Amino acid sequence: MAGLRVWLMDPNPTSRRQARLGQFWLGWLRLRRNPLAVSGLVIVGLLLVVAAFAPVIAPHDPLAQDLSRRLLPPGTPGNLLGTDDFGRDILSRIITGSRITLYIVGLVAVTAPFLGLLIGTVSGYFGGWTDAVLMRITDIFLAFPRLILALALVAVLGPGIENAVLAIALTAWPPYARVARAETLTVRNSDYIAAVRLQGAGVPRIILGHVVPTCLPSVIIRVTLDMAGVILIAAGLGFLGLGVQPPLPEWGLMISSGRKYLFEQWWVSTMPGLAIFIVSLGFNLLGDGLRDVLDPKSAPK
Amino acid sequence: MTDISQPGPPSRVAAIARRIATEGATLVVTLLGLLLMTFLIGRVVPIDPVLSIVGERATAEQYDAVRLALGLDEPLWKQFAIYVGDALQGDLGQSIRTREPVLEEIARYFPATLELATLATLFGVLVGVPAGVLAATRPGTLADQVVRVVGLMGYSMPVFWLGLIGLLVFYGMLGWVGGPGRLDSAYQMLFEFEVTQYTGMILIDTALNGRWDMFANAFSHIVLPAGLLGYVSMAYISRMTRSFMMNELGQEYITTARVKGMPEWRVVWVHAMRNVLVPLITVIALSYAYLLEGSVLTETIFAWPGLGSYITNALFAADMPAVLGGTVVVGAVFVALNMLSDILYRVVDPRAR
Numbered sequence: 188m189a190g191l192r193v194w195l196m197d198p199n200p201t202s203r204r205q206a207r208l209g210q211f212w213l214g215w216l217r218l219r220r221n222p223l224a225v226s227g228l229v230i231v232g233l234l235l236v237v238a239a240f241a242p243v244i245a246p247h248d249p250l251a252q253d254l255s256r257r258l259l260p261p262g263t264p265g266n267l268l269g270t271d272d273f274g275r276d277i278l279s280r281i282i283t284g285s286r287i288t289l290y291i292v293g294l295v296a297v298t299a300p301f302l303g304l305l306i307g308t309v310s311g312y313f314g315g316w317t318d319a320v321l322m323r324i325t326d327i328f329l330a331f332p333r334l335i336l337a338l339a340l341v342a343v344l345g346p347g348i349e350n351a352v353l354a355i356a357l358t359a360w361p362p363y364a365r366v367a368r369a370e371t372l373t374v375r376n377s378d379y380i381a382a383v384r385l386q387g388a389g390v391p392r393i394i395l396g397h398v399v400p401t402c403l404p405s406v407i408i409r410v411t412l413d414m415a416g417v418i419l420i421a422a423g424l425g426f427l428g429l430g431v432q433p434p435l436p437e438w439g440l441m442i443s444s445g446r447k448y449l450f451e452q453w454w455v456s457t458m459p460g461l462a463i464f465i466v467s468l469g470f471n472l473l474g475d476g477l478r479d480v481l482d483p484k485s486a487p488k
Numbered sequence: 489m490t491d492i493s494q495p496g497p498p499s500r501v502a503a504i505a506r507r508i509a510t511e512g513a514t515l516v517v518t519l520l521g522l523l524l525m526t527f528l529i530g531r532v533v534p535i536d537p538v539l540s541i542v543g544e545r546a547t548a549e550q551y552d553a554v555r556l557a558l559g560l561d562e563p564l565w566k567q568f569a570i571y572v573g574d575a576l577q578g579d580l581g582q583s584i585r586t587r588e589p590v591l592e593e594i595a596r597y598f599p600a601t602l603e604l605a606t607l608a609t610l611f612g613v614l615v616g617v618p619a620g621v622l623a624a625t626r627p628g629t630l631a632d633q634v635v636r637v638v639g640l641m642g643y644s645m646p647v648f649w650l651g652l653i654g655l656l657v658f659y660g661m662l663g664w665v666g667g668p669g670r671l672d673s674a675y676q677m678l679f680e681f682e683v684t685q686y687t688g689m690i691l692i693d694t695a696l697n698g699r700w701d702m703f704a705n706a707f708s709h710i711v712l713p714a715g716l717l718g719y720v721s722m723a724y725i726s727r728m729t730r731s732f733m734m735n736e737l738g739q740e741y742i743t744t745a746r747v748k749g750m751p752e753w754r755v756v757w758v759h760a761m762r763n764v765l766v767p768l769i770t771v772i773a774l775s776y777a778y779l780l781e782g783s784v785l786t787e788t789i790f791a792w793p794g795l796g797s798y799i800t801n802a803l804f805a806a807d808m809p810a811v812l813g814g815t816v817v818v819g820a821v822f823v824a825l826n827m828l829s830d831i832l833y834r835v836v837d838p839r840a841r
Contacts, residue, residue: 223637326514327521330823332777334784335799335815339526342803342811343533415644422646423785427800442649449652450660457656460649468644475640 217480224476230469238285247276249283249436258452269454271444277454280436281462287437288466291352291421292414298356300406303363308398310364311371312390322368325361333358334420341429348437351430355420359413363406370402412474415467422463438463515827520572522819526812527571531564533808541584580813585805590813594795598817599688600670601787601794604714605779607691611718612725613772619722620729624737625756635726642723650716651789658712666709668791675705713790717783721775728771729764736760766837773829777822 192212200206218224237244246265253274261269261277268277310321328336340354374380375398383393424430425439433440438459445455530537538555539546546554555561559570574580580590623635658665666672670690671679679690683697691710694703736742737760745755784796791797795814802810 223640323517323521327518327525330518330522330819330826331525331815332780332818332822335818338784338799338803339529339811339815342806342808343529419644419646423648426646426648426785427788429803439646439648442646442652446652449656453656456649456652460646460653463646463649464641464644467646468640471640471644 214480218476221476221479223472224479227469227472227474227476230465231473234285234289234466234469237282238289241283241286245276245279245282247279249275249280250434251275258448258455260452261454261458268458269452271441271455272448275436277441277458280441281438281459284436284438284441284459284462285466287348287431287435288418288421288463291348291355292417294352295356295359295417296410296414298352299359300363300410302356303360303365304367304399304402304406306360307364307367307369308371308394308402311368312375312394312398314375318368321364325364328358328361331358334423337420337424338427338429341424346429346432348431348435351421351424354424355417358420359417362409362413366405366409367399367402370405371398374398374401408474408478411470411477414470414474418463418467418470511827511830515823518823519820522816522823523572523575524568526816526819527568530808530812531567537808575816580816581809583802583810584807585802585810590810591817593810594798594814594817596688597793597795597798600690600792601780601783601796603689603691604710604717604783604787604792604794605776607710607714608717608779609721609772609776611715612721612775615718616722616725617729617768620726621733621756621761623726623730624733625752627734632730635730639723639727642720645720647716647720648785648789650719651713651786654712654716655789665712666705668789670706670709670792671702672705672709675702678702713783713786713792717779717786721779724775725768725771729768732764732767733760736763766833769832769836770829773825773832777825780818780821780825 194205195209195212197205197209200209218228246267253270255274256266256270257272257274259266259270259274261267263269266276266278268281271277271280306321306325310318310325336358337351337354340357341350344350344353380393380397383397388396421430422437422439422442425437426443428440428443431437431440433444441459442456442463445452445457445459448455537558538551538560541558542550542554559567562570578591580594582588583590583593586593619635619638623632626632655667659667669676679694679702683693683699683702685693686696687693690706691703694700694706733756737756742755742760745759746752750759780795783792783794784800786792787794787796788800795818799811799814799818802808802814
């Protein structure tokens with residue numbers, strides 16, 4: 188263990204991998220000092236664990252209805268967070284719902300940056316007309332209000348979880364394209380790119396093999412920071428009935444189903460909302476901390 | 489990029505004219521793109537526009553007549569040209585539910601949204617800017633941490649859930665504020681008949697008419713949704729203020745001012761603030777634009793008859809002209825606000841001129 192630490196902290200790394208891992212280690216040390224970022228990390232970690240073991244952790248079947256036990260308050264033996272209007276256990280539904288949230292977040296986190304990276308790097312690498320046209324398109328998408336565009340897209344595609352993901356991804360890519368383009372512009376004329384080009388590498392190889400990896404770190408930070416927003420938009424679509432469909436335990440949908448009982452049985456809406464809040468707070472805290480660590484400009488002196 | 493070798497008015501006028509021309513071209517292209525997008529969405533949507541007008545039981549002749557009247561037999565590019573031409577003349581089509589022009593309906597719904605967003609932004613600025621300055625002048629202290637966490641919480645809160653909790657606590661349990669809607673139902677009729685509607689914004693109209701009882705009632709209804717939306721915009725504004733202010737306070741001219749013995753409040757609020765204001769204008773404009781659209785969910789919760797409610801209700805009634813018309817208007821407002829903040833930026837920051 189001690190040997191590993193010395194190897195990581197070695198000021199004269201002997202291989203590229205050692206240097207990179209050493210950088211990670213230093214970043215981790217800085218992140219660890221920030222209590223807010225660590226709590227964010229813990230929340231996101233908990234979400235992963237809960238989602239992975241949902242069927243084991245959930246005390247009840249999230250879809251099992253029991254009309255004799257409907258709208259029980261929190262603290263009822265056997266139903267820690269109470270039950271909803273169909274007598275389903277709210278805790279079990281929240282636990283199972285974490286899988287849906289993670290599924291949506293995961294899919295958006297893969298598709299939107301992919302699209303953004305592609306458009307941003309191509310735009311930055313070629314410049315000229317390609318750049319002008321692609322950036323205009325990006326601006327138009329940026330000018331479109333996100334939630335309303337997502338609403339209109341879902342109206343076209345029809346409600347459902349995959350369509351919600353698609354709509355969110357189609358509204359989420361422009362910032363990544365901007366970031367990727369900016370990074371590409373800084374490396375486009377660098378010597379190592381020229382060297383690769385002189386060795387005869389084609390454009391796809393240069394972009395995918397050499398430009399994209401340079402852009403990845405800054406895009407990853409943006410993605411982490413955006414995840415909370417994605418969770419909120421997905422929950423908003425679910426709340427409006429345009430995302431995940433019942434009886435699936437999506438958190439936004441659960442809030443909306445509790446609206447009728449808001450003043451008498453407040454917990455039906457409150458509990459899933461708390462879950463959304465805690466998880467997106469976790470992503471925000473983590474993203475915030477990551478930016479402090481990875482962006483030397485904003486790091487405290 | 490001012491040309492130093494030839495100072496004087498002519499080159500500057502030319503530069504400004506050139507900039508206006510480029511900005512204008514950008515604006516036109518962006519708006520065209522916006523229209524193209526709504527046009528395409530309207531074409532791909534699996535709702536037959538003819539069928540939704542003539543109904544299921546129409547004969548083939550009636551169907552064809554409407555199809556011709558809508559210009560759906562033309563090639564796609566021509567349809568788009570007609571669409572753009574109509575939009576430029578303020579014709580965004582007819583609502584399928586009410587058969588009224590979409591733009592007229594939107595004009596009726598828009599003031600409610602504008603009123604809500606304006607009040608919320610006001611709240612966000614009045615609380616967010618001092619909070620951000622407080623955090624920036626005392627970095628690492630408890631005050632800084634509190635501002636940071638309260639801000640991050642605003643970022644993480646599902647705004648529709650916050651609205652429900654707000655209703656539950658302040659309306660249901662404490663009874664401090666009015667419930668959903670813009671007025672109590674008793675006042676709603678009175679407002680329609682006894683108040684001259686100059687602006688469509690209740691607070692302004694009732695004040696102009698001297699109906700202070702109604703003003704108070706309207707205020708008790710708007711204060712909760714505006715406060716909650718304002719919290720979200722405050723989160724953003726305070727965070728940005730903090731980071732801009734921190735950056736400014738590290739500059740040398742601040743040290744000079746301090747060394748001269750200038751009182752600290754003057755250093756912060758006069759010298760640093762003047763430079764913080766420049767990027768802050770963009771931030772405030774952005775959050776204002778965001779509120780104009782972000783109120784979709786809040787309006788649903790608070791039964792607020794604004795643009796957001798209009799669009800969502802139209803969506804559920806499969807009234808595509810209304811949905812797309814609303815989208816175009818919101819998008820255009822968004823673009824206009826962005827442009828306005830760009831211009832203001834240039835006015836405030838001499839370097840950008």
